[in-house]
Amino acid sequence: NAGVTQTPKFQVLKTGQSMTLQCAQDMNHNSMYWYRQDPGMGLRLIYYSASEGTTDKGEVPNGYNVSRLNKREFSLRLESAAPSQTSVYFCASSEGGGAFFGQGTRLTVV
Amino acid sequence: QKEVEQNSGPLSVPEGAIASLNCTYSDRGSQSFFWYRQYSGKSPELIMFIYSNGDKEDGRFTAQLNKASQYVSLLIRDSQPSDSATYLCAVIGDDKIIFGKGTRLHILP
Numbered sequence: 001n002a003g004v005t006q007t008p009k010f011q012v013l014k015t016g017q018s019m020t021l022q023c024a025q026d027m028n029h030n031s032m033y034w035y036r037q038d039p040g041m042g043l044r045l046i047y048y049s050a051s052e053g054t055t056d057k058g059e060v061p062n063g064y065n066v067s068r069l070n071k072r073e074f075s076l077r078l079e080s081a082a083p084s085q086t087s088v089y090f091c092a093s094s095e096g097g098g099a100f101f102g103q104g105t106r107l108t109v110v
Numbered sequence: 111q112k113e114v115e116q117n118s119g120p121l122s123v124p125e126g127a128i129a130s131l132n133c134t135y136s137d138r139g140s141q142s143f144f145w146y147r148q149y150s151g152k153s154p155e156l157i158m159f160i161y162s163n164g165d166k167e168d169g170r171f172t173a174q175l176n177k178a179s180q181y182v183s184l185l186i187r188d189s190q191p192s193d194s195a196t197y198l199c200a201v202i203g204d205d206k207i208i209f210g211k212g213t214r215l216h217i218l219p
Contacts, residue, residue, distance in 0.1 A: 031205065033206075033207060035209075040118070041211065042198065042210060042211030042212050043154070043198065043209040044209075045206060045207070045209075048206055050205040056205075056206075058206065090153055090154070094207065097142065097144075098144045098146075098156040098200075099154075099156070099200075099207050100156065101154050101155075102153060103153055104153050
């Protein structure tokens, strides 16, 4: 049972490049989330999806887009990366209770 | 903006003592409360959840909830060096899980 799987684990982008972070869960959870974690800032919610076919903005959505492809998959896209988006990104899923997290993606934008 | 507040620490506790971690939240309608542990360079791991006022015990961990005061706490008894980590308080509201910034706990051998 893999739980929540994120790819890639590490990525370096140049300013202005685009990329998509992938997330998949095998726990049949309805809710999925994307967070970013920066030193001293805790986990900040970027976007979330309460169920397949729905997405909503979190605290810090600017510069990001998401797609809930199906119940298992929830991707995060950076259309034009900026240095301010250098962070560790976590995907999580839940079913009415606590969330389970992927291993994280460490993204550096230079 | 719904908020979850925690003291960032570090909180230093001698090995074998009780560590007490605190959290307050702003949304009075919140119903579900969670504690996560995060080791450096790792992802958060769910360790406790509580939904009702009062105490909930699981091994060395006790979560306490006081909805009237909008206050959640986590007690760790018989603290071990392996408990050294950042502890994140989280609250569910409107389908969103909102996290505090976390408290760094350091257990002194």
